[in-house]
Amino acid sequence: MSHKGQVYGVEPLVMDVLVHLANRPSEVVSRDELINQVWLFNPGADESLTRAISLLRRIFRIDKSIENYIETVWKRGYTLAAPVDFEAAANDRGPTATRLLDQLPAASDYSVAVLGFENMSTRESDRYLADGLTRDLTSLLGRVPRLHVAAYNSATRLQGAPASIAEIAGKLGVRYLVSGTLTREGDGLSVRHSLMDSVTDEQVWASKMSVDLANFYEVEDTIVLDISTAMSSALQLSHANSPKQNRSFQLGAYELVQQAEALRLNYNEKAAFEIIALLEQALEINPDDAAVHAALAVQYTQNIVSNFAGTPADAAQRAGRYLDAAMRLTPLDPEVLAAAGIVATMRGNPRLAVRHLTRSVELNPNNPHSLAVLGWQYCWLNSDVAGQRMIETAEARAPHHPRFGLWAHYRGHCEIKLGRIDQAIAAYDDCADRNPNYSLNLVALAMAQALAGRANDARGTVERLLMLAPHYTVEDYQQLVSTMAYWFADRTTRDRSISALHEVWPRPAPARAAG
Known part of the structure; x- marks a missing residue:
């Protein structure tokens, strides 16, 4: 001041x-x-x-x-x-957004993608263990300095297609590919993994590990260190200490978390409650898992914003307790910091969101969802176009991410903030196409169409919305806007959006007189 x-x-x-x-x-x-x-x-x-x-x-x-x-x-x-x-008000955050964009790892010789580990066990449910290993290795490698890592879903999406190593690596924008198999026998685990160089078409390194399930996280840490060392000893890459080293591994909890993540690919109200049920089951098995506490905090808060929470005050209290627990357990974990930033975002505090998310992205610049939410908040705070570029960067790098459908939603909010209503409608249209079963996408689209004077289009979108969420009202939207105060450039635009949506909302049929 x-x-x-x-x-x-x-x-x-x-x-x-x-x-x-x-x-x-x-x-x-x-x-x-x-x-x-x-x-x-x-x-x-x-x-x-x-x-x-x-x-x-x-x-x-x-x-x-x-x-x-x-x-x-x-x-x-x-x-x-x-x-x-x-x-x-002085715009003092734009350079910071640009700086973060400039510091993001670029695809280069020091780039890698983790292809999905293949489950060789007879037990079908072990595929969640293999999927989880793939996801965790992608996340952990993302914390290695100066290393560009392809997004988890983009890499696994390409797996199984008839293509050469060079073709797969080229589509992902990386040089190296990690692949492997996982076999479980009772309480034992056998993991084979290798590193391929797409330029020379040679296997750089391969290894096999046999361990007890209880030491699963040690397997991950060892693989990450081996990969980073094998890729370039000249860079002296070393794996940053992972918060997972202080966590005990519980197989049942791990599988439940992977199931919950998979539900985000087709997100709707039913999926939201299934995610909570799975995560709460995981927490019963492993109550000290900070990442699960953090995920529950985000989900309960998202339910409030999406108008899924029957009692918003209760959902808010639960979110607060889960977030406090996560921050107490591992306050410097980038996933936990990202969750704190996302919760702050959905509770309408972009300044706090930016502080948490910036730290998260600095610790793990390869998490596209953290980058997308951070970009949204930068744009909200100061009409910062660099923030919008962060969202576009996330979309370009991870088009198969479970939360990919939400990122166009964030772009639409940025366009509203920047006063570009037609571009906002296009972004919200993208979002509705990516995930047609998520009602909040249609709320935003109807608002933008109404604000642009496209009343007939807005009425059609409202009809689609009410088929998905028949109890949604204009008052629910008004409550959302009061929380997300930074969504609009000024209060006049905010009030106009509410008024415009009122105009296109179907009015209840008049009561028939008794007779």
């Missing part, structure tokens, strides 16, 4: 309180809402909020032109009494 050339430092969470008040100028914002938005439902944040308001008032007293910037409304909350000019 600055006043008459003097700059005053403000802690990030304190600034988040101010930004949330500024987004609701002259309105009374309750303490509960501020705690929910800024501290993500942390029940111990009551004193922190009191301290934040006190610090803001102390800084604002320097300006004598306004008697009281923040007013307390007895038993209701706080209101920002000073005028707010968003156009005058």
Whole structure:
């Protein structure tokens, strides 16, 4: 913050309180809402909020032109009494977005894809173990410095097609391919794995490991270290210590997590609750798995935004507890940081989201979903086109990712923020085509069509929406907009979107008179 050339430092969470008040100028914002938005439902944040308001008032007293910037409304909350000019706000995050884009690993000689490990066991359910090994190796290799890693779903999608190593590697934009087999015999596990160079068409390295299932994560760590060393000792690549080293391996829990991830490929309300059921089962088996806690926090929060939660307050509390547990168990894990950023995104706190997601992307630049959500938040905060390029980068790199359908949704939000309504409609159309069973895609598309004056198109989209979600109402959309306040460039556009959707929403049939 600055006043008459003097700059005053403000802690990030304190600034988040101010930004949330500024987004609701002259309105009374309750303490509960501020705690929910800024501290993500942390029940111990009551004193922190009191301290934040006190610090803001102390800084604002320097300006004598306004008697009281923040007013307390007895038993209701706080209101920002000073005028707010968003156009005058300095755009200080654009260079950071560009910097992150420039630092993303590019396809080069030091690039690799992990093809799906083949399940050689007689037990069919062991395929989840093989799939999980493939997914985990992709994620862990993504944390190796200067190494470009093809997205998991893009690599596995190409497997099985009649093509040479060079052709597969060329389509994925990598030089090296990892492949392998997994065989389970009782409590024992045998893993064969090899590294192929697509340029020389030679096997660079191969190995076989036999271990107990309880040491499954050690297998992953060893393979990652072997691959990175084999690819280039000159670069002195070394595997960063993985948070998994502090986790115990539970086969049943692992399989449940992989099943939950697969459900995202055709996402809808039924899939959302199946994902929660599977993840909660996994947590019963392994209650100290931070990644599962983090995934549940994201899913419960997404249910609120998607209007799937029967009791949003209960879902919010559950999300808060799961996120707290994940952050307590492994606070520096990029998956956990990504989850914290995604939860902050869906609760309407883009500043907190950017802080968590930036750290996550710095730790693991090959996670396309973290990159896409981060780009969305950058664009929301400052109409940052570099943020939109992050989303496009994720789409180009991982077109078969389970969350690929959502990324066009984020692009549409960016276009709305940038005032490009026709491009927003095109993006939302893409999203509805990618995942036609997710009702929130149609909500956004109908809003954009209505805002553009395409009433007939909007009515048709609303009809499709109500077939999927017959209980959805304009009031539900209005609640979503009040949470996602940064979605629109200004409050006028936000209010116009609500009004436009009201105009195309079907009105209830008049009650027939008794007679």
